[in-house]
Amino acid sequence: MLQEFSYLAPKSINELYAMLKKHVGKARILAGGTDILVELHNNWIAPAILVDIKKIKDLQGIIYSEADGLSIGASTVCIDLINDKNVQRHFPLLADAAHRIGSLQLRNRATIGGNLCTASPCADMGCSLLALDASVELGSSDGVRVIPLKDYFTGPKKTQIMPHEVLQRIIVPAEMAGAKFGMRKLKRIKGHDIALVSVAMARTSKVMRVGIGSCAPTPVVTGDLSSKATVAAVISAVEKVVSPIDDVRASRDYRLFMTREFVEKIYPELF
């Protein structure tokens, strides 16, 4: 049974900031609810207040410009990312990654912001956005700060977001528009499942990057590699950032093997 909680639904970003400040430590944000409702049902968390952010316009919408790249509202659901013409045209890796999340029902509900705020090591949007060198915009009554996604994840289910902050937008730089890309996700079953290993690669004429999920305490990314790096150099860079563990779903060795395998499979698709 669900514990009792109060429900608030601010209509503006300033109203949200004020609520988060007033109820700091007691309130939790509710977006699509696909992660947090599981936590509530299992009594893993017991917030006194749920603050529903779905009515806030500033957290919605996908904006693209040639100069500034892509700005995605944190409350954007996976299906809107998949169907967005600018995402399909300029950042298709994101549509591909969003399509790999759960089932159709889930993709209609799950938000990109929720995926990054749950901060699971296997977050599918995490490794793809890392490969695209994305940043996140965090806001509160103290102001707005933008941090690179590669510095945002700090541990399993831990991020730099402070309790009175909200993830507002995700920014993908213009330089990554049109990047060649590839993604693979290893699952236990053919249907919807979280990743045992996921690898997302992006390559422009200048740079290549690999984002990896489920192979470290957080989604991780290589440094900026030369766009002409050999596959051996790419694998070596990947091996420096991953640190998989043995767990009930897969062994460390299997995860390492599949990571290399996926890089080898994706690499030729980037040229």
Ligand SMILES: Cc1cc2nc3c(=O)[nH]c(=O)nc-3n(C[C@H](O)[C@H](O)[C@H](O)COP(=O)(O)OP(=O)(O)OC[C@H]3O[C@@H](n4cnc5c(N)ncnc54)[C@H](O)[C@@H]3O)c2cc1C
């Ligand atoms: C059956 C099932 C299958 C799944 N499959 C996958 C999968 O294949 N791949 C995958 O990556 N994930 C998967 N998930 C996990 C989940 O669906 C995603 O992480 C989803 O994107 C979470 O988004 P949400 O909007 O539902 O978040 P919510 O559940 O509403 O929120 C998640 C967390 O983020 C916080 N939060 C949400 N938005 C913000 C914000 N803007 N600012 C600050 N904090 C915020 C909430 O307080 C909460 O702690 C699955 C979940 C289920 C139940």
